[in-house]
Amino acid sequence: MARHYKKWEDHSPRWQRENSRKGLDKSRWNAWLKLSESTRKQSNPSSYAAGQSIAGQLRERKEKEAAKRIQASASRKARLSTIEHNVHRMSNADLDWTLKASPQAIRKRASMPKVSGYPKNPWWYM
Numbered sequence: 022m023a024r025h026y027k028k029w030e031d032h033s034p035r036w037q038r039e040n041s042r043k044g045l046d047k048s049r050w051n052a053w054l055k056l057s058e059s060t061r062k063q064s065n066p067s068s069y070a071a072g073q074s075i076a077g078q079l080r081e082r083k084e085k086e087a088a089k090r091i092q093a094s095a096s097r098k099a100r101l102s103t104i105e106h107n108v109h110r111m112s113n114a115d116l117d118w119t120l121k122a123s124p125q126a127i128r129k130r131a132s133m134p135k136v137s138g139y140p141k142n143p144w145w146y147m
Contacts, residue, residue: 026054026066045070080116084108087119091131091146094124099146107143115143 029037029047041047050070053061064078073081088108092099111119115138119127130136131144 028054040067040070043067043071046072080113083113083116083120084111087111087116090119090122090124091127091144094127095131095146096128104146107145110139110143112138119144 029050032040037047040050045067047070049072050066053064053066053069056064056075060075064075068078069075084105088101088104091104091108092101108116108119122130127144131142131146133142133144136142136144
């Protein structure tokens, strides 16, 4: 069962003030409550109210998971900022491949000098 969230108006005035200062929008908070249950389970109401779309939240989650997988499969100590920058450039299909690939396959792709579709290999992390 999905976690229960209140409408904006049902929260305390203090909560409303604090979250307005954080940049959350009242109408977007209430609009998030009208989304389907499956969509609400995959998203964060605070991020949605701050202006980040559902697709953007899902993409961000995929990027974080892909960066973790690449860093875990790196044979050397990899710099996280470089990995995150390169993962951010990847297409959705390449992110999906990275999430499903074995560490050996990720290392093999990272060692390739040229990957089609990119001017620079986004799996390169050394």
